Amino acid sequence: MFTGIVEELGRVEHIEPQHEAVRLSVKGPDVTSDARAGDSIAVNGVCLTVVTSKKGVFTADVMLQTLAHTSLGALKVGTRVNLERAVTPATRLGGHIVQGHVDGTGEILARTPSEHWELVKISLPFELNRYLVDKGSITVDGISLTVAEVDAESFTVSLIPETLARTTLGFKQPGDPVNLEVDVIAKYVEKMVKAHD
Template sequence: MFTGIVEELGELVRRDDTGGDSALVAIRGPVVSSDARHGDSISVNGVCLTVVETDGETFTADVMGETFRRTSLGALRPGDPVNLERAATLGSRLGGHLVQGHVDGVAEIVGRERAEQWETVTFGLPADLARYVVQKGSITVDGVSLTVAGLTAQTFSVGLIPTTLAATTLGRKGVGEPVNLEVDVLAKYVERLLTTGGRLPVDGLEAVA
């Protein structure tokens, strides 16, 4: 579990194909790697990856083909920046919102509008995710917890403060570039409960919620 508060702007160092459509990626991030251990979870552009090895400043992780197909990680090249966050602990401050690191879809940046102190960025909104996005609600974009500032049937927009622009990939990406989206998991659970009449299937049986 994560909070969507990026700890560090890291860098993809290399990608080693391991056969089939999977790969081992090496990511430089001195902050998140400083106390990382084998098996720990680190969010990379909003994707929860499991640490395989570390060397103090860099960690490696296995990425399956399914992850490449369903996220924007497959488009990364060595030298590209990435947003990094270590998994939250029970004692962590919840500065953003509850983020699982399970990407729901990939969208594109469709517009950027600069103001004096901030920037409004607009993203395409996949049709199958539109019902989970609400005005002033939370959404995760490339691992960054953001508040929806504007919403249409096909797009949503957010306001980025100078800190977010400087400390995350969202300040560097241009129109047409892909981003990972994760909607608020609470919305999905509410939908599930409402559409099943409060009864959730469990291993072929039903349990009353």
């Protein structure tokens, strides 16, 4: 489990094709400071399992299905990525409950800068629309964000300078893909309501 509070901007160091997977090597000195094999690290919101960790770089195996259903399939050597270690019982839950299980992908549609923040509009797969509400939570590339506005095919988030400076949303442009994870609580509520219909 994660919180959606990005700890570090990492960088893809190497992508090694394997049979039905790729081995991804990511540089992230902060998140690897105590990482061991078997630990979980979210990469752009996708929960990956550490295979090795040394000298500030960790490796993780990414299955072809994950590459096909998330934006990780578009990664290249040198791409910057959002990194977060899994929470511990002593961790502050600064964002919201994030599983690292991507529900779909969207695309940056527009960026509108303001003096103190920036509005970013992102496309939304139809099947995820029912889980979003104004002022609700969504995870975009592993970043816990508050939905400013939602319509049938997109939603908007307002990014503060700290988020712009410390995450990939500070430089992603229209056309760039992003991973989306809706609030798991909304999914549980939907299931409970359907059970009583």
